Amino acid sequence: MRRVIKFTKMRYVMFLLSFLVIGGGITGTILNGGYNLGIDFQAGLNQRVQIAPVAMTVTYTGKGDASLEMQASMLTVVIRGEHGVKKYPFKLSKTVTMDQLAQDLNKIDGITTEVKTDGGVSVDRLTAGLNYPLVLSAEPSYLNVVSSKTAVDVSIDKVRSALAKMGKPQIQVIGKPQDQEFQIRVGDPTGSEKTKIESEVSSLLEKAFGRHVVVVKLSNYVGPKFSSTLAQESVGLTITALVLVLIYLWFRFKLAYGVSAISALFHDVLVMLGFIGTFRLEVNTTTIAAVLTIIGYSLNDTIVVFDRIRENTGLLRGERFSRIIDVSITQSLSRTIITSLTTLMAVLALYFFGTGPIKDFSLNLIVGIVAGTYSSIFIASPILLGWTNVVKKKNVIKSGDADKIKAFEEQQKLGSSAEDGSAKSSAIIPKADRKLRGKRKKKK
Numbered sequence: 032m033r034r035v036i037k038f039t040k041m042r043y044v045m046f047l048l049s050f051l052v053i054g055g056g057i058t059g060t061i062l063n064g065g066y067n068l069g070i071d072f073q074a075g076l077n078q079r080v081q082i083a084p085v086a087m088t089v090t091y092t093g094k095g096d097a098s099l100e101m102q103a104s105m106l107t108v109v110i111r112g113e114h115g116v117k118k119y120p121f122k123l124s125k126t127v128t129m130d131q132l133a134q135d136l137n138k139i140d141g142i143t144t145e146v147k148t149d150g151g152v153s154v155d156r157l158t159a160g161l162n163y164p165l166v167l168s169a170e171p172s173y174l175n176v177v178s179s180k181t182a183v184d185v186s187i188d189k190v191r192s193a194l195a196k197m198g199k200p201q202i203q204v205i206g207k208p209q210d211q212e213f214q215i216r217v218g219d220p221t222g223s224e225k226t227k228i229e230s231e232v233s234s235l236l237e238k239a240f241g242r243h244v245v246v247v248k249l250s251n252y253v254g255p256k257f258s259s260t261l262a263q264e265s266v267g268l269t270i271t272a273l274v275l276v277l278i279y280l281w282f283r284f285k286l287a288y289g290v291s292a293i294s295a296l297f298h299d300v301l302v303m304l305g306f307i308g309t310f311r312l313e314v315n316t317t318t319i320a321a322v323l324t325i326i327g328y329s330l331n332d333t334i335v336v337f338d339r340i341r342e343n344t345g346l347l348r349g350e351r352f353s354r355i356i357d358v359s360i361t362q363s364l365s366r367t368i369i370t371s372l373t374t375l376m377a378v379l380a381l382y383f384f385g386t387g388p389i390k391d392f393s394l395n396l397i398v399g400i401v402a403g404t405y406s407s408i409f410i411a412s413p414i415l416l417g418w419t420n421v422v423k424k425k426n427v428i429k430s431g432d433a434d435k436i437k438a439f440e441e442q443q444k445l446g447s448s449a450e451d452g453s454a455k456s457s458a459i460i461p462k463a464d465r466k467l468r469g470k471r472k473k474k475k
Contacts, residue, residue, distance in 0.1 A: 038360050039353045042413035049298060049410060056305015066308050068218075069201065069315030072265075075218040076228045079249035082185045082211040082240050083158050085147045086176035087133055091167035093141020098166055099174075101159040106132075108139055109164070125153045129176075142167070148176055160246040173243040177210055185211045185240055193239035197231065201313075203387045212248070225252045265319045269300070272323060276330055284337055287418040292333045295411035299329045302402040303395060312395070317388045321395035328374070329403030332367060333411045339363050340412070352419050356412045364408075371404040 060066065091097040095112025101123075108119040119139055121132060130150035136142050156177045165172040178184060187204050190213055194200050201216035217228050229250065236245045273293055280289035300322055307314060339359040347355050378400065381393035 034361075035354070035357050036361050036364070037357050038408060039356055039413055039416055042409065042416070045409035045413070049302075049406075053298070053301045053305055056302065056309055059310075060305060060308025063308060063311055066314045067311045069216070069313045072314060073218055073253075075216060075253055076225065076232070077249075077251045077253065078215045078217075078229070078232060078247060079205060080213055080215060080232075080236065081158060081160070081175075081177070081246040081248055082190075082213075082236070082244055083175035083177055083246050084241075085243050086129055086152070086157060086174045087144050087146045087148070088171035088173055089136065089165070089167060090143045090169055090171050091141050092143070092169050096166075097141065097168075098164045099172065100164040101157065104155065106154070106157070108136065108142065108167075110139075110141075121154075123154045123157055125155045127154045128152065129154060145171075152176060152179055158246055160248055161250060162247070175244065175246050180209060187213065189239070190215075190236070193235050194232065196235065197228075201387070219252075265316070269319065269322060269326075272326060273297070276326070280334075280337075283334075284341060287415055287422070288337050288341075291411045291415040291418060292330060292337070294414050295333055295406040296326050296329055298406045298410050299325055299399060299402045303399050306398045307395065312391055315388070317392045318395060321392050321399065324396060325399030325403055328400065329406060332370070332403055332407040335366065336360055336363050336407055336412060337415075340415070353416055356416055360408055360412060367404060367407065371400055375400050 089099060093110070095110050097108065097110045100107045100109060104123045106121045106123055110117045121135060128150060129146050129148060129152050132154045133144040133146050136144045156179060158175050158177050187202055190202050194215070197217055203214040205212040205214050215232060217232065219225070219228055233245050273296060276296065277289045277293050280292050303322060303325060307318065336359060339362055340356055343355045343359050347358065375397065378393050378396045382390060382397060385393055
């Protein structure tokens with residue numbers, strides 16, 4: 032028969048350990064100057080750029096105003112003059128080469144082109160940015176093309192190196208690596224240097240990879256007010272989730288169970304935040320997602336234990352509540368360990384093979400899984416025991432029965448020795464007859 036592990040006997044040591052870990056995390060965060068906030072929670076620039084070689088140049092020396100538009104699979108030259116508006120559409124097809132497109136454009140009065148890349152490249156690889164439509168003039172306008180090579184000329188490491196002067200911007204690969212498209216996030220603590228940062232990003236990239244090769248596909252600037260609102264909403268979302276969990280557990284079990292579970296969840300969140308602050312991990316919306324994920328994971332683990340405690344409270348009548356808790360945790364221990372290890376293996380794979388935000392997200396989950404497993408055993412159930420003992424003491428005192436009060440006080444003085452019991456059989460998980468229902472009852 033399986034022996035009962037006396038988890039409740041270790042509760043004060045574990046409370047002290049949790050206090051030291053959380054206190055150490057708070058101290059480490061303060062010594063590091065607070066949290067390393069990402070641009071999700073502070074002002075900053077969010078750009079999507081593509082490093083694309085120049086395919087051809089286009090100049091216009093005719094009468095009127097000319098522009099070049101590129102939408103979907105169509106390139107259109109628009110000329111506005113005294114005689115109205117004329118449009119010259121060209122389909123960007125795989126069967127049309129750069130040389131053929133240049134010849135067709137040169138047929139338009141005033142347009143002159145010069146192919147700068149392999150003339151046999153298909154025109155469907157042309158790419159446009161936020162600077163479109165291009166205003167054509169005697170000064171060359173540049174058309175860029177996505178590289179047709181399978182090899183990557185510009186890697187994410189090269190982009191990081193090029194932007195190293197800007198501190199530690201967040202950089203992420205978008206799409207296929209050979210397309211050389213990147214998401215770049217640069218923080219702006221002052222909240223007033225949007226134009227300067229945009230200009231600096233473009234100049235540093237062009238300095239590293241060549242002039243006119245940077246195509247800005249998307250550019251968003253998060254202001255101080257918006258980032259502050261996002262931070263408040265994230266905190267509000269987390270608190271709302273905890274309140275809803277408390278209400279659910281209140282109805283599912285009792286208030287004592289709900290408060291104990293919420294205390295364990297606060298423990299897990301504080302451990303995670305202490306780790307994030309101490310090791311200067313970036314705090315962004317991915318961090319909030321990790322925290323909410325761990326709240327759900329830890330809650331599920333705690334409910335499994337609480338459900339077993341509630342069941343054993345009816346099956347093991349007459350046993351001390353501390354022993355019922357020990358029995359329940361011991362019975363669910365194998366399930367808890369197997370679930371945690373299985374989840375941890377998947378998250379470790381994400382950590383070792385992932386990059387960028389995925390790596391940080393998985394690291395937060397690793398810490399959260401360890402903290403959640405620990406708290407469901409050593410925090411939630413002992414708090415439930417403490418709550419139950421306090422309520423029991425109040426009820427005994429309220430009854431006014433001197434004998435009951437004296438007996439209860441003597442039991443409290445005995446402490447752990449009274450809880451553990453003296454008989455050897457107390458170390459064994461007791462058998463309890465369960466009521467058989469339905470088909471199992473008929474079969475018997």
